[in-house]
Amino acid sequence: MEHEDKSESLQNLEKFHVSEEYGFVLPNPLTELPDYYAPWMDVAANLPHLIEGHQLRREVAKMPLLSTQYLRGHRQLRLARLALGFITMGYVWQGGSRQTVKILPRVLAVPYCTISELLDLPPILVYADCVLANWKKRDPCGPLNVENLDILFSFPGGDSNKGFFLVSLLVEAAAATGIKAIPMIINAILHHDRCSLETALQDVALSICKMREAFKLIHECVNPGAFFRSLRIYLSGWKDSFLMPEGLVYEGVWDSPKQFSGGSAAQSSTLQCFDVLLGIQHRAAQGFSAEYLGCMRDYMPAAHRAFIQTLASGPSLRQFVLATGDAGLHAAFNKCVLALVDLRSYHIQIATKYITIPAGRCRAEQQQLGGCVHEGTSVLSERGTGGTGFMRFLKAVRDTTRKAQLTEQ
Ligand SMILES: C[C@@H](C(=O)Nc1ccc(Cl)cc1)[C@H]1[C@@H]2C[C@H](n3cnc4cc(F)c(F)cc43)C[C@@H]21
Numbered sequence: 001m002e003h004e005d006k007s008e009s010l011q012n013l014e015k016f017h018v019s020e021e022y023g024f025v026l027p028n029p030l031t032e033l034p035d036y037y038a039p040w041m042d043v044a045a046n047l048p049h050l051i052e053g054h055q056l057r058r059e060v061a062k063m064p065l066l067s068t069q070y071l072r073g074h075r076q077l078r079l080a081r082l083a084l085g086f087i088t089m090g091y092v093w094q095g096g097s098r099q100t101v102k103i104l105p106r107v108l109a110v111p112y113c114t115i116s117e118l119l120d121l122p123p124i125l126v127y128a129d130c131v132l133a134n135w136k137k138r139d140p141c142g143p144l145n146v147e148n149l150d151i152l153f154s155f156p157g158g159d160s161n162k163g164f165f166l167v168s169l170l171v172e173a174a175a176a177t178g179i180k181a182i183p184m185i186i187n188a189i190l191h192h193d194r195c196s197l198e199t200a201l202q203d204v205a206l207s208i209c210k211m212r213e214a215f216k217l218i219h220e221c222v223n224p225g226a227f228f229r230s231l232r233i234y235l236s237g238w239k240d241s242f243l244m245p246e247g248l249v250y251e252g253v254w255d256s257p258k259q260f261s262g263g264s265a266a267q268s269s270t271l272q273c274f275d276v277l278l279g280i281q282h283r284a285a286q287g288f289s290a291e292y293l294g295c296m297r298d299y300m301p302a303a304h305r306a307f308i309q310t311l312a313s314g315p316s317l318r319q320f321v322l323a324t325g326d327a328g329l330h331a332a333f334n335k336c337v338l339a340l341v342d343l344r345s346y347h348i349q350i351a352t353k354y355i356t357i358p359a360g361r362c363r364a365e366q367q368q369l370g371g372c373v374h375e376g377t378s379v380l381s382e383r384g385t386g387g388t389g390f391m392r393f394l395k396a397v398r399d400t401t402r403k404a405q406l407t408e409q
Helices: 002-011 035-045 047-052 056-062 073-093 106-119 159-174 176-190 194-215 224-234 269-277 288-299 302-312 317-324 327-368 388-402
Strands: 135-137 149-151
Touching (some): 002 302, 035 056, 047 056, 159 176, 194 317, 194 327, 224 327, 269 288, 269 302, 269 327, 317 327
């Protein structure tokens, strides 16, 4: 029964802040806070202009220390965290990777850490901020597509910011029908209902194919150079970082500097939950990818982390399909695995175009210039949206996924 109770709890997606229509995406994020918070919202809304005009530091120095007590409800906390997260990344990386700051002023650090504590998220911009909560529809009754969407906050780098965050959002939204099928899958396993299980697995495979379709939009919406030179820097973290070996001092919060990882696709709950559903374990055999995926769960909203953990502790879909020996279920399961392999392979192609190739060009330019400026090296080794470490991670995850196909009986 205990087993049954745990997995049955997945029947109520609402409790895990998972939406039938939007999956892990925050439905209808707030776009405004009470006027009291105008000092945060005005700076966040003007970030590209303030950074390019070298005025951000001065603006932050003028900021009052605001209290978080007037923030009401989950959506106000998410919007406040989003605004403070953009300002924090802009403040740390405004001088590119050459002049990083080591101290985050208390007018930012104190409220940012208070809100992060309330949301059980680290005080650094994460995927759940800049993708899942950073969007609005132009026409509220219109469709969820690039033409009818806009982002709330941006870094310097123009439309490529918008493209990168909105394409990620559309990939996440395409996953919704697959995520919605998960409670049906668990239910079908518990009731040995092969027919419903096969139908639900077909929904998952179709959803993963739609994610790949949405991902293709990145080619027309994001410029590789703009992403590599600008946006990628602003999403960088301060953990195991060449440029900030100690991490960042959060003034007025902790006495010593703290390290946190930069934004990464591995922080996507969708990316992790399909692996868990299909029983794809990135065992320690793959080295850092297993440990890195595990760490990145701490960079997801608590309710989404709980969803993944509840799924992982429920009945094994893989074992059930194997035990039935049913050819139809076997085929439907493998279709899901292959769709995920295709999506992972596509992700590797995208990372090659947007990271590996621009990084190669950047190194070549630096060698021509003689000096080996640390522009790229700081983030190339990073596992976030950075370079070689990230590629090794993606390839390890893709290869493990490929091996997860059920072999012929
Ligand atoms: C556009 C890219 C990006 O890296 N976005 C990003 C990264 C960091 C930050 Cl901070 C913000 C946005 C990628 C999109 C598609 C997302 N995706 C979700 N589920 C996936 C399952 C898969 F198998 C898979 F291959 C990719 C999957 C991941 C991100």
